[in-house]
Amino acid sequence: MSARPRIAILTSHGQPSAPPPPEIHLAAVAAAVQDHLPGWDVRSATLSSKGFLEAAMREDGAVIYPFFMARGWFTGKVLPGRLSGWRYRMATPFGLDPALPDLTVAAIRAELARRGWQPEASEILLAAHGSARGPKAAEAAEAFAAKLRPALPGLRLVTGFVEQPPFIAEAARDCGPQTLCLPFFAQSGAHVRHDIPEALAEAGFQGDLLPVLGALPDVPRLIANAIERAQGDEMSPVDID
The missing domain is CATH 3.40.50.1400 (Rossmann fold)
Structure with a gap:
């Protein structure tokens, strides 16, 4: 029996006034990252598309990759709030990647x-x-x-x-x-x-x-490396409030 693939989910803010274009672009980035992560299931969902992130989760244990430039309001407050009740690992946001x-x-x-x-x-x-x-x-x-x-x-x-x-x-x-x-x-x-x-x-x-x-051309590889690093981190505790 083949091993169950590890799950990574790329997420970004998106555009509330017109969600589909950013969703399509993020899916293309996820597909490029997938090429660098054999054995993974790389998904994507913007925060602006209602229910997309929750549908992409489906189960505990995913690595969440914030395609954001900082660890600010959306990565520190909005994203954890949307993921309340799930166990996951959070990768370093794109803009803070040391590479x-x-x-x-x-x-x-x-x-x-x-x-x-x-x-x-x-x-x-x-x-x-x-x-x-x-x-x-x-x-x-x-x-x-x-x-x-x-x-x-x-x-x-x-x-x-x-x-x-x-x-x-x-x-x-x-x-x-x-x-x-x-x-x-x-x-x-x-x-x-x-x-x-x-x-x-x-x-x-x-x-x-x-x-x-x-x-930048090497960004998919950079994201893939960040996801693999995050895989070794502890998972977030479940919010039971």
Whole structure:
């Protein structure tokens, strides 16, 4: 008899006003992660699709992978609340993965080389979400920026936020034409498709907007590694209240 597959569930916020597109995108990411995890059953569900996460659980013991950039409101409050009554292991959120800075540095260096830009004459604008609910989202972005700077000597790196100061438009005003705006996001939701370009246009930004970090080619392998690490953690206790 073949061994029962271990279960991993990728979850993200999704888009309440239009749930299907983010759900489809997350399923594609899960399929790519599945290629790196033979013997696993890799599923996906956004929080915006009613009942999808609960349907994906079905049984105790799953590894939950938060495709989020920080350990904030949704990963710390909303997600555990939705999983109340189940036993599971929670992987490190995508944006806090210790391997993500190196992956990003390699991508930035490759992009600069492709354009023929010298690092000391170039800039990075890290465009992040921020949050009015608490400091965790901004802290995650600033900590990430602090890890990138020593690995990219001579390159100026600034941060800007969608929902809190310094806002992206403010941060972008001092950026030169040889600037790459890097969205500190897992998926290309409304903030990335609309809010960030609008803020850049408001600032008269002359640089280029890159894809989100979640679109980097090696991200499925990074997620797979995080899931395997989490498999060795203790499962969450059942909420009996």
